[in-house]
Structure formats: C-alpha cells, structure tokens
Amino acid sequence: MKEKFWKLIYRIIFLPLFFAGVSLGAFFNSKIRAGMRARKNWDQKLIKDLARFDRSDKLIWFHSSSLGEFEQAKPIIESLKSKGKYIILVTFFSPSGYENSLRYTSADVVAYIPLDTGKNALRFYEITKPSFAVIMRYDIWPNHVWVAAENNVPVFLVDATMRDKTAKKNIITRSFHRSLYGKMARILTISESDLKNFRYFGTDPSRLIKIGDTRFDRVYERSRVAKTKNLINSEITAGKLITVAGSTWEEDEEVLVPVIKKLLEYHSDLLFILVPHEPTVYHIEKLEADFRGVTQTIRFSHLNNYRNEQVIxxxxxxxxxxxxxxCDIAFVGGSFKSNVHNVLEAAVYGVPVIYGPKINNSQEVGNLTGSGGGFIVRDQKQMYRLFSRLITNSAYRSETGKKAGDFVVTQIGATQIIVDEMLKIMEGRSSESRSA
Incomplete structure (x- = not known):
C-alpha cells in the first residue's frame, strides 16, 4: 500500500516539478540543454545500437550520474568482461559523463538514461531486457528501479554512501526511501558507517554488505599503467626532489605559490610541477607572472627546451x-577552494599527500589523514613548515609516504567482492532456468 502511495506521489508531484526545473534550467545552462537535445528519439538510438549484438548474451546495465562515478564502475566492467560474454550497456544522466565515455572500449553501448517517467522506464526495459542492473553510488531513478524490480531484474547499488545527517532520514521522505531501497538485490557500501545508515531504512541485513570503494582498485590499476609512460626525460628529474601540485585552482595557488617561492630561496634541488585544474591561457600566464622575478618557469609543452627551471x-x-x-611529495588542489580533488591518485605512489581544509566532500581524505599518510594545512605558515620538514627529513618523508601507499593498497579488493556477488546471482538464475 505504501509503495503504491509513494509511486503516485513521485509521479504526480515530484516528476512534474523536476521536469519544470529542468526545462527552466535549459534556458540558462548549456549542459542541461545538451542533455535534453540528446535525449530526443533516445529509444530509436538505443534500438539501433543494440541491434549489432547477439541478444542471447546477457546484457548488464551500468548507470552513473557522471564521469567521476563511472570511473568507479570501470574495474567492475573490466572484470566481468574477462569472465564471460556480456553486453555492457552504460548510461549517464550528465552530458560530460556521456561524451567522455564514448571511446571507452569495454562498454558496448553508451547512452543517456531517459527521463524517469513510468512510460520511459518501461520502454527502456523492453528495449534492453537487462539481466542485471548496477547503479553507482547514488543516482537512483525510482521508475527505472521499480520497473526493473517488477520484471525480476536484480539491482545492485554499488559504492553506496550515506551521510549521518542526510535529508533522506526525515519523517516525510523516510518511508519513500525505505520502499525504494527495499527493491535493491544488494546495497554494497563503502564503509561501516554507510552500512549503519542504510540499516536505518529497515533494509534486509542479508542484502547489505560493506565492501569498500572500487576507486582504490581503479586508481591502483591505472597507476600501474601510468608508471610505464615516459612523460619527462630522466635528465630533467635526476637529482631533484619533486613536488607535484595537482588540480590546483587560484585559491590553492594563493597559498601555495608564496610557499614555493620561499622554499626555492633555501633549496636548489627542488622541482615543482604545477598542474592547474583548468589550464586556460589566462591561468597559465597568471602562474608565470606570479613567479616572474623570483625564478624561471617553463611550460610542460616546452620541455624540449628545458634549462634547469625549478617550476614546470x-x-x-x-x-x-x-x-x-x-613526485616525492604531492599537493592536491581544490582543498582551498571548495572541494578537494582525488587524493588517491597521489597516495597510490607511496608519497606524503598535502591538502587544504576544504575536504568534507571526500570520505577517504579523513581516513588518509588518520593513517598518517596525508596532511591538512590551513594557511601558508602551516604549509611552509610541513614542506620544510618533508624536504629536509628524508626518513620522515619515506615513513609518511609508505603510510599513504599502504592506505591505498590495503583497501584494494572491492571489485572482486562485487563481481562475485553478481555472478552468484546470475549463475543461480541460470540454474533455475535450466531446471525449469
């Protein structure tokens, strides 16, 4: 009874408000407009894309909101591809996720998820006939979940997270989310605290498993490939103590650049590689101007003309x-702006990782800090002191770097657990079909 009530509320109240907001937003936001245009005739595009495949093979549907969440799906997809003949359908809500994944070779079909009307969700199911559905992190579209469940399609919510003070727990929406989570075959959480928060909704305990985060698997595998690439000539790096400052914004650089200038006064063997999050002409020229009169800089694209500059x-x-x-030391940007970027990409190499105070968006940053491999600095003074210690004390640098690397390596393995759970259900259903 409650489920019927919430379906009605969702379809006659929430969806019209959502569509009105999207339509209004399309006037002001080019990404929203692009997403709306791309969804025209979505069903015909999907039929055409799937016509290339033998539909006797099982189709597994992965859905992610955008590119960041899809990165977490990739190790699962690649593991499944190595274990059997599956058609992998990948859908996105955002244009950035869709456009940046069209060349991902392990996905057989990349598409937009249709807007979440009951009619669209049913049409999507009729075209795709998935054997399995995997939703990454949080981007749950109720009508699609309800239709999948009604047609006996197992739905996994993977790398699931939920904050302690989520609005989903309030008295008005709690029942709605309880009915929605009840449709999931498995909810696979990143941490014990996430698991505890999902229990609040009365989810069957046998369907809740803490498995960790597939981002650790993904970054570890990518780092192994990255190490084989030769981007910088060894003559440039030889004898240098290198810091890479990744995904920096102007707010980060306002703190970082004065620290670099001061460090260069006392250390001639340092090399700083600055990687702006948005390397626009303006941003690059501003950084060059910031160092002018203090030290020579060189752009990465001009490294063939390297003349011992200490800032790239x-x-x-x-x-x-x-x-x-x-690098020997890493700084991760976004952490003096609003949201820290990916600290795992640095930590995986076993180097100490430094970041500013804006870290609430990242659960793993707190854990990395607790491990002793990551450091929060709140101003120039703290940053200078920490850099000085890491530069002059090689034993401390090695010790903290090892802790950072161990933090990543010890949390690898979520992908295997997820794939095992999926195969267990799919093989069980195949056995039931054969016996029937």
Missing part, C-alpha cells in the same frame, strides 16, 4: 596520474 607549469590535460608517479 603543465599546460595540457589528462596526464596528472602519470605526473604523480614522478
């Missing part, structure tokens, strides 16, 4: 993970 400014994208492999 990276003017390209997509190479940060590999650049971290060269």
């Amino acid at each position: 400014i990276v003017d390209s994208i997509g190479i940060l993970l590999t650049l971290y492999s060269y």
